Amino acid sequence: xxxxxxxxxxxxxxxxxxxxxxxxxxxxxxxxxxxxxxxxxxxxxxxxxxxxxxxxxxxxxxxxxxxxxxxxxxxxxxxxxxxxxxxxxxxxxxxxxxxxxxxxxxxxxxxxxxxxxxxxxxxxxxxxxxxxxxxxxxxxxxxxxxxxxxxxxxxxxxx
Numbered sequence: 001x002x003x004x005x006x007x008x009x010x011x012x013x014x015x016x017x018x019x020x021x022x023x024x025x026x027x028x029x030x031x032x033x034x035x036x037x038x039x040x041x042x043x044x045x046x047x048x049x050x051x052x053x054x055x056x057x058x059x060x061x062x063x064x065x066x067x068x069x070x071x072x073x074x075x076x077x078x079x080x081x082x083x084x085x086x087x088x089x090x091x092x093x094x095x096x097x098x099x100x101x102x103x104x105x106x107x108x109x110x111x112x113x114x115x116x117x118x119x120x121x122x123x124x125x126x127x128x129x130x131x132x133x134x135x136x137x138x139x140x141x142x143x144x145x146x147x148x149x150x151x152x153x154x155x156x157x158x159x
Contacts, residue, residue: 033057067103085123092126100131110134
């Protein structure tokens with residue numbers, strides 16, 4: 001179907017809409033998140049509190065605006081799920097990451113950074129964590145798994 005464009009209308013939020021001959025400018029339905037490309041609806045409580053973003057987008061915005069707190073909260077939550085001791089504070093985490101750009105380069109692909117536990121059983125405590133690249137951390141984990149402290153040489157007795 002071909003549309004005949006009559007004009008371009010700019011709404012009160014500064015967004016441009018095409019005014020076509022066969023339909024009026026499209027408006028967002030009330031109760032939808034205003035984040036670009038988000039299709040989530042707002043719960044009634046969010047509308048009453050005058051929030052314009054859904055909870056998922058609000059969490060993303062919080063993570064962007066408070067990088068260190070968000071990183072520390074995520075590390076603490078993952079450690080709790082996996083029953084790993086965790087006692088790092090924001091100040092201690094800042095000392096550990098130093099000038100490594102960990103907050104920008106953290107991730108799971110090559111070239112990114114991990115927060116590594118030197119001795120895994122001790123957990124996330126000051127003095128037991130370091131920043132490593134994904135490649136270094138993966139190699140370290142592979143070596144730790146394949147070290148056999150006492151090789152089994154019983155098969156030699158058969159000869």
